[in-house]
Amino acid sequence: MSVTCNTIRSQESGDNLEFLHKEISQWRENPSQKIEYAPKKETIFLSGGLTLLQDKLIESALNSLGIHYISLPNPNFASFQTGKAFGNRGQCNPTYFTVGNLVKYLQKLRDEQGISAEEIVKKYVYVTAGGCGPCRFGMYITEYKKALRDAGFEGLRITTFEHNKGIYQGEDIDDALIEYTPTFFITLIKAVIIGDIINILGYKMRPYELQAGSVDRAIEECRTLVSDAFFQKKSLLKTMWKCRTILEGIKLNRLQPKAKVMVMGEFWAAMTEGDGNYNLHRFLEAEGAECIPQPIINRLMLSLWEAEQKLYQSETLQTESTGTMDFSNVKSRVMLKAGKAAVKLYFTLYAKAIGLHDYHIPDIDKLANYSKSYYTLECEAGEGHLEVAHLVESVKENLAHLVISVKPFGCMPSSSVSDGIQSLVTARFPEANFLAIETSGEGAANFHSRVQMALFKAKQAAKEEFEALKIPAYIPQKVHNYLYQPTNAKAGSAARLIESL
Numbered sequence: 001m002s003v004t005c006n007t008i009r010s011q012e013s014g015d016n017l018e019f020l021h022k023e024i025s026q027w028r029e030n031p032s033q034k035i036e037y038a039p040k041k042e043t044i045f046l047s048g049g050l051t052l053l054q055d056k057l058i059e060s061a062l063n064s065l066g067i068h069y070i071s072l073p074n075p076n077f078a079s080f081q082t083g084k085a086f087g088n089r090g091q092c093n094p095t096y097f098t099v100g101n102l103v104k105y106l107q108k109l110r111d112e113q114g115i116s117a118e119e120i121v122k123k124y125v126y127v128t129a130g131g132c133g134p135c136r137f138g139m140y141i142t143e144y145k146k147a148l149r150d151a152g153f154e155g156l157r158i159t160t161f162e163h164n165k166g167i168y169q170g171e172d173i174d175d176a177l178i179e180y181t182p183t184f185f186i187t188l189i190k191a192v193i194i195g196d197i198i199n200i201l202g203y204k205m206r207p208y209e210l211q212a213g214s215v216d217r218a219i220e221e222c223r224t225l226v227s228d229a230f231f232q233k234k235s236l237l238k239t240m241w242k243c244r245t246i247l248e249g250i251k252l253n254r255l256q257p258k259a260k261v262m263v264m265g266e267f268w269a270a271m272t273e274g275d276g277n278y279n280l281h282r283f284l285e286a287e288g289a290e291c292i293p294q295p296i297i298n299r300l301m302l303s304l305w306e307a308e309q310k311l312y313q314s315e316t317l318q319t320e321s322t323g324t325m326d327f328s329n330v331k332s333r334v335m336l337k338a339g340k341a342a343v344k345l346y347f348t349l350y351a352k353a354i355g356l357h358d359y360h361i362p363d364i365d366k367l368a369n370y371s372k373s374y375y376t377l378e379c380e381a382g383e384g385h386l387e388v389a390h391l392v393e394s395v396k397e398n399l400a401h402l403v404i405s406v407k408p409f410g411c412m413p414s415s416s417v418s419d420g421i422q423s424l425v426t427a428r429f430p431e432a433n434f435l436a437i438e439t440s441g442e443g444a445a446n447f448h449s450r451v452q453m454a455l456f457k458a459k460q461a462a463k464e465e466f467e468a469l470k471i472p473a474y475i476p477q478k479v480h481n482y483l484y485q486p487t488n489a490k491a492g493s494a495a496r497l498i499e500s501l
């Protein structure tokens, strides 16, 4: 490794403050030897770490554009251990899981497929999320590079997309490897949105299935249909309509009063479906609960909202300081509005086609209003004000019997900021059943037992809510059809259905 940066004070420099007077240069971590990378057409992209379904759909969507892209397998405990072995101490849980998952995959290519480490470094590129933080997120790329170097893959290229800045192809990448055209983004967004919609329906239906595994099998069938539609450039709208027929075939008993649990918190910990959060969603379902997951579209809408707020703030500053109107942001404003409108349009069309009627894309302005008296809206780290907003929303709109905020151990924005504020929220709304819980990769027994304790109260609440209702003598068959999705003031799905009659 060669590092060039003259403004970092080394431990050996003692009291010598000479570095303060040097011209500032940027930190660069370059491979120790020059690497002749493979040409663009031979380059293979790796990524992953979203939900299982979305990872697979994104792979199909990007392959359909001619991009050689592979979604890595779901990160598991072995990935975490590999991440710990090659990563620095004190990193966030998602880094250990995702870095370890990448190293584990590359080791497998080397040891089982006989591809040399040199060839892997030349051909493969890892795509990941990045950002300046202000938490440890800003260190992710450096962490990846360190772990890759120590694992024998020094120089493997990394390209990032930053949730608030766009795409950074990486300093080791001379030519743009992926052409980020409108088609690329639209295809990618469609895969994410369809994944969100099918996931939401899966979480609504699985707890009530009469035949264990029937929802998962149906979702797998839908995934195959959507993947084929991407490859064969068929209508995704018609495909979603076909998925509706598949889902309609599942037998449900929706009149079981189950605790409804909203799972939110730090983006990765709340979204991942595996060892990264001790399989929280499946654990809750096995314990007799129904989960409200956090779709990826929520994070996307927050990023767009944050970008709009920044434009507004810079325009206001310009007007206040110079007394003139600032029109330099008009193009960006139009782009953001168009982006938001496109996301909403695709979501609405696909949701209607498959039969998801009662889910609405989050209104970030409304959520900001809920949280603004608790949380500084300009503070963007992690999920920003969303965690606080979700808890307030859940109480005010009676959306769940329990809200779990899950986050990696010591997560700066989530544990240190949002959870600190949540104690004020729960003091003002004593009826809130709220559990903030951290994951560290180890300690599953402790984690599950805390969830069980909070769930006990939630189950009682669901039962009482249901038993307080007058059950009609005649129950129409439509209540067991997933397409019947009434909305009213009840939190539990069974209570909501009875109330609607």
Ligand code: SF4
Residues within 6 Å of the ligand: 092, 093, 094, 135, 136, 137, 138, 266, 381, 382, 408, 410, 411, 412, 413, 414
């Ligand atoms: S949001 Fe939390 S888990 Fe994610 S990088 Fe920041 S500190 Fe780490």
